[in-house]
Amino acid sequence: MAPRKLAAGNWKMNGDLAALAEIDALVAAHPAPGCEVLICPPAVLLHPMKARVDGGAIALGGQDCHAKASGAHTGDIAAAQLKGVGASYVILGHSERRADHGETDAVVAAKAAAAHAAGLTAIICVGETEAQRDREETLTVIASQLDGSIPEGATAANTVIAYEPVWAIGTGRTPTNDQIAEVHALMRERLAGKVGDASQVRLLYGGSVKPDNAAQIFALPHVDGALVGGASLKAADFGRIIAALDAA
Ligand code: 13P
Secondary structure, three states, X not given: OOOOOEEEEEOOOOOOHHHHHHHHHHHHHOOOOOOEEEEEOOHHHHHHHHHHHOXXXXXXXXXXXXXXXXXXXXXXXXXXXXXXXXXXXXXXXXXXXXXXXXXXXXXXXXXXXXXXXXXXEEEEEEOOOHHHHHXXXXXXXXXXXXXXXXXXXXXXXXXXXXXXXXXXXXXXXXXXXXXXXXXXXXXHHHHEOOEOOXXXXXXXXXXXXXXXXXXXXXXXXXXXXXXXXXXXXXHHHHHHHHHHHHHO
16 A cells, blocks of 8 residues: 655744744635645744644654754754744755754654654655756665665665655756656665665655656655645645645
């Protein structure tokens, strides 16, 4: 059986208390979606957002966590702290963190292990740059990011993989259907042996997913949902993406 599909929204460094109205609108429009719906807001919004969705159909997640459980790490957040305010997921190794904060595969794997220890599901992101794609290195880059970023103990229940080509993020450009399908097939194959039952690991596509292209992406083999940036900020747009995933 195919795993339960997942529509995940990554708000990045966007949104404030007033933006919680978008969550109210989303809950009102999609009280019982068939797919799992997840919002990863800035950490400061997790607690107030939890109050808006409590008992509802929307799960919450962080956008990063520290590899350590606690300690002198000014500005960082531990996985258990995310969990404590209502998160059940955390995005790790997003290309913006890999680029802006120098996160290596080893750092991502350590953070994912910490997330697992705290009972969070880790959404581990991988993706090639435009230069790597131009040099036809995409498949080797993705394989090596997967090998290096997935910790021991990863399972289909505690790990989701998001394929986000760096050049497709926030640009309005998306890979062709064949390019997405090729990478997702490679990821499914590569996960065998690294996680218990690779067929049950959710594989998300991310990078300029919009209401207008969602259905076509969700129809591709081994695409179990999306990690959505800009289009997750507005309930109307994200709602259309949820509806497309439910219909896929
Ligand atoms: P966009 O949907 O804005 O391209 O962002 C994708 C992304 O980085 C999600 O994590």
